[in-house]
Amino acid sequence: xxMVDIPVTRLQRAAAASLPAGMSTGELPLxxxxxxxxxxLVLLLAGxxxxxxxxxxxxxxxxxxxxxxxEQRLQLSLWASNEYYWQYDLDTRELEETRVxxxxxxxxxxxxxxxxxxxxxxxxxxxxxxRLIAYLRGETPYFQSDxxxxxxxxxxxxxxxxxxxxxxxxxxxxRLLAGTARNIDAVREMEGQHRIAAEVMRSMxxxxxxxxxxxRFVTINPAFxxxxxxxxxxxxxxxxxxxxxxxxxxxxxxxxxxxxxxxAHWVGxxxxxxxxxxxxxxxxxxxxMDDPVNGTRMYVLVAEDITERRRIERELxxxxxxxxxxxxxxxxxxxxxxxxxxxxxxxxxxRLALLFLDLDHFKDINDSLGHATGDRILRATAQRLxxxxxxxxxxxxxxxxxxxxxxxxxxxxxxxxxxAQAVIDAFDAPLQLDGxxxxxxxxxxxxxxxxxxxxxxxxxxxxxDTAMYRAKASGRRAFARYSHEMDADIRHRASLVAAxxxxxxxxxxxxxxxxxxxxxxxxxxxxxxxxxxxxxxxGEVAPSQFIPLAEENGLIVPIGExxxxxxxxxxxxxxxAGVDNDLVMSVNVSALQLQRADFAAAVKNALAEHxxxxxxxxxxxxxxxxxxxxxxxxxxxxxxxxxxxxxxxxDFGTGYSSLAYLHRLPINTLKIDKAFIDGLGCSPDxxxxxxxxxxxxxxxxxxxxxxxxGVESPEQLDFLQHHGCDMAQGYHVAxxxxxxxxxxxxxxxxxxxxxxxx
Numbered sequence: 001x002x003m004v005d006i007p008v009t010r011l012q013r014a015a016a017a018s019l020p021a022g023m024s025t026g027e028l029p030l031x032x033x034x035x036x037x038x039x040x041l042v043l044l045l046a047g048x049x050x051x052x053x054x055x056x057x058x059x060x061x062x063x064x065x066x067x068x069x070x071e072q073r074l075q076l077s078l079w080a081s082n083e084y085y086w087q088y089d090l091d092t093r094e095l096e097e098t099r100v101x102x103x104x105x106x107x108x109x110x111x112x113x114x115x116x117x118x119x120x121x122x123x124x125x126x127x128x129x130x131r132l133i134a135y136l137r138g139e140t141p142y143f144q145s146d147x148x149x150x151x152x153x154x155x156x157x158x159x160x161x162x163x164x165x166x167x168x169x170x171x172x173x174x175r176l177l178a179g180t181a182r183n184i185d186a187v188r189e190m191e192g193q194h195r196i197a198a199e200v201m202r203s204m205x206x207x208x209x210x211x212x213x214x215x216r217f218v219t220i221n222p223a224f225x226x227x228x229x230x231x232x233x234x235x236x237x238x239x240x241x242x243x244x245x246x247x248x249x250x251x252x253x254x255x256x257x258x259x260x261x262x263x264a265h266w267v268g269x270x271x272x273x274x275x276x277x278x279x280x281x282x283x284x285x286x287x288x289m290d291d292p293v294n295g296t297r298m299y300v301l302v303a304e305d306i307t308e309r310r311r312i313e314r315e316l317x318x319x320x321x322x323x324x325x326x327x328x329x330x331x332x333x334x335x336x337x338x339x340x341x342x343x344x345x346x347x348x349x350x351r352l353a354l355l356f357l358d359l360d361h362f363k364d365i366n367d368s369l370g371h372a373t374g375d376r377i378l379r380a381t382a383q384r385l386x387x388x389x390x391x392x393x394x395x396x397x398x399x400x401x402x403x404x405x406x407x408x409x410x411x412x413x414x415x416x417x418x419x420a421q422a423v424i425d426a427f428d429a430p431l432q433l434d435g436x437x438x439x440x441x442x443x444x445x446x447x448x449x450x451x452x453x454x455x456x457x458x459x460x461x462x463x464x465d466t467a468m469y470r471a472k473a474s475g476r477r478a479f480a481r482y483s484h485e486m487d488a489d490i491r492h493r494a495s496l497v498a499a500x501x502x503x504x505x506x507x508x509x510x511x512x513x514x515x516x517x518x519x520x521x522x523x524x525x526x527x528x529x530x531x532x533x534x535x536x537x538x539g540e541v542a543p544s545q546f547i548p549l550a551e552e553n554g555l556i557v558p559i560g561e562x563x564x565x566x567x568x569x570x571x572x573x574x575x576x577a578g579v580d581n582d583l584v585m586s587v588n589v590s591a592l593q594l595q596r597a598d599f600a601a602a603v604k605n606a607l608a609e610h611x612x613x614x615x616x617x618x619x620x621x622x623x624x625x626x627x628x629x630x631x632x633x634x635x636x637x638x639x640x641x642x643x644x645x646x647x648x649x650x651d652f653g654t655g656y657s658s659l660a661y662l663h664r665l666p667i668n669t670l671k672i673d674k675a676f677i678d679g680l681g682c683s684p685d686x687x688x689x690x691x692x693x694x695x696x697x698x699x700x701x702x703x704x705x706x707x708x709x710g711v712e713s714p715e716q717l718d719f720l721q722h723h724g725c726d727m728a729q730g731y732h733v734a735x736x737x738x739x740x741x742x743x744x745x746x747x748x749x750x751x752x753x754x755x756x757x758x
Contacts, residue, residue, distance in 0.1 A: 121148035229275030245271035264288035326382035353416035356464035420479035445479035572610035614644030674710025
């Protein structure tokens with residue numbers, strides 16, 4: 001059996017076929033037959049070899065074609081992926097790059113670029129080296145690095161490199177590394193933008209949530225959790241209606257979703273519910289977007305909790321239109337309603353009335369009892385006005401203790417008068433303060449009418465204010481309707497105030513002095529300093545005109561200090577001129593002066609400045625001032641008693657003092673008001689006689705001196721002396737005199753008294 005197993009019969013047939021015609025294989029010698037068979041066998045083997053060679057050639061061509069196709073696919077892959085092949089020799093430190101570029105005609109061009117210089121950015125080189133060492137040590141399955149390489153134009157580009165070992169040295173050390181690399185500048189930019197977007201979303205104060213087309217939660221940011229209380233596990237995959245509030249019905253939320261779907265954008269406000277059940281108002285903006293992966297519709301909702309903002313806005317709107325103390329409309333809202341009412345009245349040929357109210361002596365109350373008490377009085381006043389005016393009229397507080405009532409009525413003049421009188425009558429009852437204290441206060445009311453007195457809101461308000469001042473001037477606790485003649489009074493009043501502010505600077509104020517006669521020895525033992533004003537523009541201004549203005553505007557404080565110093569200076573000069581040292585200077589004191597904590601110090605300084613003892617000075621306060629603030633008055637007057645300064649109650653009998661309380665005040669003298677002295681001597685049974693004798697008797701019981709003011713006749717003087725009055729003051733004794741004239745009168749009286757004693 002040889003290399004090829006061929007049956008003998010087959011060889012025989014082949015041999016017979018090769019013999020000459022008529023000869024058979026059996027006729028040949030055996031040696032010839034064998035030779036023939038061997039020849040045939042050689043031929044057969046040659047054929048087999050040729051066939052195999054052809055097959056191998058065919059397979060080689062197929063293999064080359066497959067290699068070429070794989071090479072083409074590799075080139076296509078490298079070109080399509082924008083990657084290039086690299087090979088790095090660790091021994092020679094040479095880098096070889098193989099890049100594929102597309103040529104015209106669809107063919108690819110392969111360029112092999114050797115690189116013997118390291119082109120890795122110096123900042124990235126340590127990281128690349130670290131990762132390469134980690135791979136060579138077997139700590140990572142392959143080498144990978146993102147780093148910057150310098151391009152052919154000198155710029156830097158980011159590449160992502162991957163590779164593995166492809167050749168080793170006989171001792172097993174890695175000799176060659178190969179792999180691919182690609183430019184990732186765009187990828188890094190996209191990743192950077194993604195990181196920025198993610199960080200922005202994470203750090204946004206606004207709630208950000210993404211929902212799918214069915215409005216199911218896809219993702220949320222931390223602000224959503226902070227605002228709503230829901231974590232991602234609570235909401236992802238669930239319907240956004242989880243946050244719906246009962247403040248909106250289902251149709252509202254459905255319409256919002258429909259608007260988002262139809263317009264791809266929606267902005268609005270809606271109430272939502274936190275996880276703990278509390279509701280919050282959010283301002284929401286929804287924008288539709290398509291998923292870049294599968295193209296499905298999604299919505300990005302940015303929401304901000306505006307509950308607190310809206311609350312503050314409501315409070316600001318309220319504060320802009322309402323008085324926070326009384327909850328009444330303020331000046332702004334009054335002007336708006338007044339403008340609207342005037343427009344309506346013009347259209348309907350109607351009439352309006354505006355009542356302007358001011359609380360009498362409120363400033364004294366506020367200053368003496370404190371602003372907290374003043375605020376309680378204002379709140380009680382507002383409530384009283386609501387009760388009287390009812391629901392129709394607009395009641396407003398426009399500042400301080402000033403209120404207005406806007407009345408819309410066809411019979412405006414009569415209706416306004418009735419309402420004004422009703423308000424005045426209502427304040428006869430004490431105001432209830434905190435349910436524990438009562439306080440009596442009265443209003444003065446001015447009335448202006450539309451269209452009778454004014455056509456615009458500002459004028460209507462101004463005229464009502466003018467009428468209010470007329471009501472105060474008439475005695476307070478009254479109302480007055482505006483008339484055009486009042487404007488002249490107001491202008492005169494304003495000019496008086498302006499001139500009075502400059503009176504001290506321009507040396508326009510001066511004092512006159514009215515002596516007081518002792519009825520026991522007919523000596524002039526006291527003098528009252530009286531303030532006068534000679535204005536360069538207005539001439540002589542009566543005290544009854546400018547002193548109330550000074551008190552209302554607070555000017556009485558600096559004026560009163562000037563009077564005190566000037567009176568002490570004059571008395572000191574008189575003493576040097578020979579006036580008896582027991583002469584007392586009496587100075588009037590206002591309520592504002594008494595309220596000042598430093599008033600006692602001012603009195604002490606004035607005395608010390610002119611070298612006068614305290615007993616040389618007497619302070620006169622009206623009965624109204626003392627009894628309006630009895631506790632404060634008692635405290636202040638006690639300081640003067642300890643100092644040695646005497647206190648006199650002026651205009652006694654005209655106020656509302658409690659006789660039981662009077663003896664508790666540290667006073668020395670009562671001055672009977674001129675109104676009672678006028679009726680003395682007319683009839684023994686008249687009322688003035690009874691009141692005067694009662695006051696004298698009461699004063700003696702309390703151990704007080706009594707001075708009769710306004711004595712103008714001998715009969716009045718005799719009556720007072722007969723009934724035990726201590727002193728008399730008035731025109732019958734002496735008129736108010738300038739300092740020089742008064743000094744002469746005092747010196748003459750002292751000389752007469754000495755002559756009588758001699």
